[in-house]
Amino acid sequence: MSGIENSGRQTGKGRVKDAILIAGPTASGKSALALDIAERKGGVIVNTDSMQGYSVLNVLTARPSAAETARVPHYLYGHVHPSTAYSTGAWLRDVTGLIAEGALSGRPAVFVGGTGLYFRALAEGISDMPDIPPSVRERWRYALKEQGAERLHRILMREDSAAARQLRPTDSQRVVRALEVLDASGRSILEWQAARGQPLIDRDSALFLVIEPDRGELVARIDARFDQMLDKGALDEVRQLMALGLDPDLPAMKAIGVRELQAALAGQVSFAEAIERAKIATRQYAKRQTTWFRHQLGADWRRLRPGDGPAITI
Structure with missing residues (x-):
């Protein structure tokens, strides 16, 4: 794993070179570490947490304060209205938009947050999903409201048992998503997920950090x-x-x-x-x-304790 010696420039195929990824459970101090590194390296910070992307929820999601965001550029914080069901795919498209705009060019990009699927999508890519016609989306959202998640899970079990077995019957958003994809495309959501897209970061030059605090x-x-x-x-x-x-x-x-x-x-x-x-x-x-990060993040992730930031050589 290389250190961060060069600026956060982009390399071929739209990938970000020299990215710094900081994962960790809520309240572990990862935002403070990201700010410290971004200031030291003259970088930018990109939100990698599903809840901090929503507007209104500034305090309850522990978004960086106005004073902190004034110190270095922060992206993808509070930009989504709470009426939107923001997804990993939508976040990845927003990051792609930042790359296209040049927002991540010429300086290190520090990705920080607690949403493991965002980090996986960033580093490994994510499959393209079919467009869902509004009529299909409305039909299943109405069915959810009228019949409940567990009833829809039974329908999914009948139509796509492999996908249903991977979801909790009470996980309404994912159950509905699986039914929408099946309805719109005729293919299981698992088939779509199996076809990985292109990673947005260059793994060889990236620095992977995960905070593991004492319980x-x-x-x-x-x-x-x-x-x-x-x-x-x-x-x-x-x-x-x-x-x-x-x-x-x-x-x-x-x-x-x-x-x-x-x-x-x-x-x-x-x-x-x-x-x-x-x-x-x-x-x-x-x-x-913590359990997800321990089992899903590989050996290329450096494990830290809160307060280890100043000891990191970058």
Whole structure:
């Protein structure tokens, strides 16, 4: 694995040379590390986290502050309305757009976030998916609302059992996506996924970093950060989101803290209970992220502890 000796220029086939990838569970300090490296190298930061791409959810997704984004250029933060079901493919197209615009030319590109599938797509490519006609999309979204995810999962099991076996019956977005693709193309979503696209980064010149914090330390960081979120206006963000009247199955509506605080605002639970539920949900999410990174990220990823940043030679 080479270090970062040259500027973040692009190489052939649209790939970004000398990219720096920083993965890690929520509240692990990866954004601070990205900012430190980007400042030292005169680079730019690209959001690689599915929730931080949504607007409105500034505090609850722990997006970089205005002061931080003023220090180095930040891309793909808060650019998607919560009414949109943003996907890995959509994110990859947005990164491709940044490359085409030259936003990642001439300086290192630091990709930072907690969404493992984004990193995999960036480094390995992702298959093209068929266009879904609006009529097909509307039909399955209506079916989801009327029949529920588990009923649609049974339909998928009948029509495409291999795809259904890879999905939880309650995973409404992915179940509907599999049915849409099958309906629109006549082919299983697994067939489409098997055909990999072109990676956007040059792996040989990239630096791969993943933060693996101590479990106890991470729990303390998560709890303290959620308290800070409340101080910074998390409740106001939930009120703004509720005012939009969005489908509760949309990804943005499932951001940790939204449902918990929404229940408190509705008087269904106390605020103390809502806060504790949100902290527990965040800990569980961080554990799933850590497990995914441990098993899915290969030997080319350098494992770090929080605070290791200054020791990294780049």
